[in-house]
Amino acid sequence: ATVASAQDDQLKIGMTFQEMNNPYFVSMREALMEAAEGINAEVVVTDAGHDVAKQISDVEDMLQQDIDILLLNPTDSAGIESAVRMAKDAGVIVVAVDANANGPVDTFVGSKNRDAGYLSCQYLAEAMGGEGEVAILDGIPVVPILERVEGCKEALGEAPGITLVDTQNGRQDRSVALGVVENMMQAHPDLGGIFSVNDGGAMGALAAIQGAGKDIKLTSVDGAPEAVDAIARGTPFIETTAQFPRDQIRVGLGMALAQYWGAQVVPAEVPIDVRVVDAENAEDFAW
Amino acid sequence: MLEMKGIRKAFGPVKVLHGVDLEVRDGEVHALLGENGAGKSTMMKILCGIVRADEGTIVIDGKERSFEHYDEAIQAGVGIVFQEFSLIPYLTAVENIFLAREIKTGGFLARKAMRKRAREVLDKLGVDVPLNVPVADLSVAEQQFVEIAKALSLDARILVLDEPTATLTPSETEHLFKVMRDLRSQGVAIVFISHHLEEIYEIGDRITVLRDGEYVGTRDVGSISTDELVEMMVGRRIENNFPPKPPAAPNAEVVIDAAQIQLRKNGPVSTFQLRKGEILGFAGLVGSGRTETALSILGAYPAASVKVEINGTPGAPANPSEALARGIGLLPESRKDQGLITSFSIMQNISINNYGKYRTLKYFLDLSEERKHTTKVMEDVQVKAPGPDVPVDTLSGGNQQKVVIARWLNHHTPILIFDEPTRGIDVGAKSEIYHLMRQLTEEGYSIIMISSELPEVMGLSDRVCVFRSGAIVATIEGDEITSEDIMKHATTGKLRYVA
């Protein structure tokens, strides 16, 4: 990669999010803003609202503004490919964050989502004493979410006493998840555990469980402040496998800067660890 | 008591009223006369605060008034029955009569009281209108009475009736006149608009005539003859109202052979034939099923059974578009709701169902040909308008009607159904339409004419089918076509049911 717009001495970073109506991405944005201020870079941020076509448009608009670095949080890995190519053709450094993108991405920085699903469901199975009925509260079908579900199913498969009785889509939205989980509990009166693919859905599930006064254990992925708080308070929400959104951005930006400064080799993929947050360590955890 | 002076009004560039005066006294029925588009309705809308005059004064009881909204006119004792219906279709008669003037007790509707009061008003009109059903389900005449009841319930001291009789039968009109006389004797000032001169002579005290937005004059009814009156209205004498009828042609080819039309399941059935080159009148009381019968031939009404042969081909059209292909066209009874595309120009309204002859490359419209043809038919039927591109909704009622007629002349459908072709049309235009119809039959068109005006039915029809309660009870021709005969069948004719 080359320095795209040498005439423009200020570094210009573009960051496109799949959604911003979620603390996870909001905190990424904050980390980006802080980092950019530190290196006196200009930042353009866009919100695709889960629409790949809009995300491509957003990237196109950024390219019009001669960005040097594109931090890409794709809403769909395959769909975004043409934007990646366009950016590369324009000589922009492309780093995918949180979810990978097809095409000539320079570096992908993201959580180990499979691990996250696996850890959460392993924790859930153990907390349930290795037996009982479990349901999955699914989300928007994008790769990271699908990986978490896969990881979860693997962990559940390793616990012979656990049966997966239901998978419903809560669309990662608190109010939708609330209704879905209420219905789940009606359909499966003996439900003992729920794994939610993210904390947004989990908060809705928690409201449903508490509203019904049932003893259902809940685990999730993310480590959102609200979720951590709920876990610390000793609710049915017992665990979330935390990701590190701020670190993803910091690492991603670091990789991009390395190239910007002339590095010829950078890692194609930088997996970021996930960490189990439960009642024991919740007090000290924050994104 | 009411004086309007020097009223001027223009809609955009179109000057509609050029300084019109009107003076109405307490306890008189003041007839307002004029051709279509003369400005009668506009004048009344100005009185009621619905349209603002550009110039002129309104004096009521010696006090100058100008109303911003109809409400204020009502406060001042003015009530109006509009030419266009102003009922809410899904509300009941009671709800309509008291709309915006509900009787309330403690903030809630006093439904019993309103019902009682509505019943009283309708009784006064001498009609029995069901109070609990949406007015959309009422017949046109019943709706008209609800409309009148609504105005009466205001206890207005100045009551405007804009063509209230256009949709009423003679006996219903009589009822209305009785009520008007009562009101007159109570000192109410009534402005009465009608195109029926005989009605004016029967009920009117004085007459004010408008012509093209100009004030022509005011006369006492007793002091003016029909001919003089017509001359005042149209500025010329109208000769011979109805064109002569040709001799009967019983052997003429049958273009519509309706063996059996049954509107409703288990209802009575009708049979009739339409012959080439004739005008077949459909007479009967309002609501006797004439329109529905006509629409079922077109495929626009879901009748229980329709057995019909058109030009020798059996089978009823499935929809008006198929009817059109088979040569039948309809001039509907309500031109505004059923006839005109109000967002279209005159030209576009005329050409709507016949682009056949203005095509280039088979599929595309030839706009200049379209203009040429439509301008010609427009002139043939004498639509009064600045040009073919004028929006049709700025025309007066009569001219709108002519536009719809022009549509069919443009298309040359050999069978035409004219439903109330002269409803709300002035004498001059009426005569023109009569002559036009006769001319068409001479050219080989065949016409079914539905009409509630007996003189029209008698004067124009070669044969007449009389309807009662949903079906034809008699078909009469030649010298049998008298008002006595028609009324006898229309009220006592024997219905036929299929075995």
Place this chain on the structure above:
Amino acid sequence: MSHDAETQRSSSPVHTVLASIKHSPLLLPLVGLIVVSIAMAFASDNFFSVDNLVNVLRQQSIIGILAIGMTFVILTGGIDLSVGAVMALCGTLGAGVMVNMGLPGWLGLLAMIVVGILFGLFNGILVAWGKMPAIIVTLATMLIARGLGLVYSGGYPISGLPGWVSWFGIGRIGGIPTPIIIMVVLYALAWVLLQRTAFGRHVYSIGGNETAANLSGVNTKRIKLFVFMISGFTSAMAAIVLTGRLMSGQPGAGVAFELDAIAMVVLGGTAIAGGRGLILGTLIGAILLGIINNGLNLMGINPYLQDVIKGLIILLAIYIGREWR
């Protein structure tokens, strides 16, 4: 003369009642409700438990409340696409008042209601005085409300509300969940407004024929304004229940709720063109939709397939009921 006219005038009271049921616009929604309930009961054992039925009602309470305002607006021939976004905005700002500004909780609730009514006022002024089509106005205000909520909260949900707020979402009065009670009370109020006051008549009259209503002296502009304000108010009430259920202000809540609310109104037999319909029909529509959602969930149908089935049921219901509108 029309047929129902005749039956109405006929003598026997039993006959009258029968006829009025037969001709009631509620007939078909009720039949639909019964048919769907029976189908669901066969398909899932858990369906016909009191618990589950309460569950359905509670789930539908939020959109069911939105559908009240939607019914008013649709009866006048309008539509309000902004209800879901306004609800989210109300909830977010209300939570902000309690948490970020640290004011007492009741002020937060009051703020929700004020914001809801103000947004309704805004919609109403644009539609009534601005003479702009409701569908476009509320499409735009939907964007605006949604954006404002997100700008205010920075995209974060606002949590940390006083505990008693949850009473509105998960509390009970005499064993019945509060949201259900709130919903039913609001429906009752709406019924009185629509059927027993002049205002209600005017609402219907505008949907029936606006020009005629205006000519008859109905202040059509004011009525339209009120109708949108009612919709804003019910959005705020829905926000209160939602906030109680989620114990947080959610700027992103309520996406596409307007579509469900419209579906409820129309399933309930109200004509989309206005002028005809009953508020009780909307309640039935809400329950019907709830039962469909719940039943499909209980049967464990693939969630993607659920949308397909829901769409087909809506089509079927409207198709059967179409003579009525």
Place this chain on the structure above:
Amino acid sequence: MSHDAETQRSSSPVHTVLASIKHSPLLLPLVGLIVVSIAMAFASDNFFSVDNLVNVLRQQSIIGILAIGMTFVILTGGIDLSVGAVMALCGTLGAGVMVNMGLPGWLGLLAMIVVGILFGLFNGILVAWGKMPAIIVTLATMLIARGLGLVYSGGYPISGLPGWVSWFGIGRIGGIPTPIIIMVVLYALAWVLLQRTAFGRHVYSIGGNETAANLSGVNTKRIKLFVFMISGFTSAMAAIVLTGRLMSGQPGAGVAFELDAIAMVVLGGTAIAGGRGLILGTLIGAILLGIINNGLNLMGINPYLQDVIKGLIILLAIYIGREWR
């Protein structure tokens, strides 16, 4: 409509052109476009480059194509909420034909068009023969189309399309991006259909007065059917461009695109009640909306705030233009 026609007859050609501009329903959308463009140019240096304007057009091409079908439907007084979902379904099934079924790519494209037209047919039959309100029918078919796409693909996007498919999304013909060319060609076709054929007149006549059109022999049902089929077809064409841009079938694409398409139609001066409007207006509306989106992005406005501003601009535009509809 009639005013511009009137002026066509008047004498001086300059006068004629001036007057026809003055009375054209395109005037306000054009003025809006110019005003917004100037504002954006001041606010952002990059705005007025050829590159960026091409960029705007390309971005709007997909919804711009959807808006063509939407214009037809709205002109008849209907509405089509299913366009976005049908587009997603077409794209998904088409990609499925190419990838999962391993059939040649052109069959996949054909499948998209067939699916789009069939869905339009379905909508049209329900609206025209089923006599159901378009807003409800297409709300339901939106659910159905969306659900079918997700069921078919299991929620996953379908990728691995033949490389040439990307030509429809990112290719160029004589330097101009293919999507723009496709869009412009479709607009030209639509213009011919609406302004130069009997079918077009009939479309307008139904929106103007359906009863009258029917009674004067316009086959209103068939026209309505066609109109929805056109909308289905343009959804399919949008799907082709989208698939080319995304190089994958995306079952979740196009959420809320119908709202943007409606906004374009209405910003372009078409009356939401039908009967009045011009297809060129829709094109202007599409560009206008594109410029707003692009300009706000270029200015680096907070994305949340962008929605608020977009909503306000839509309101303003409709408010200024309201006399025309």
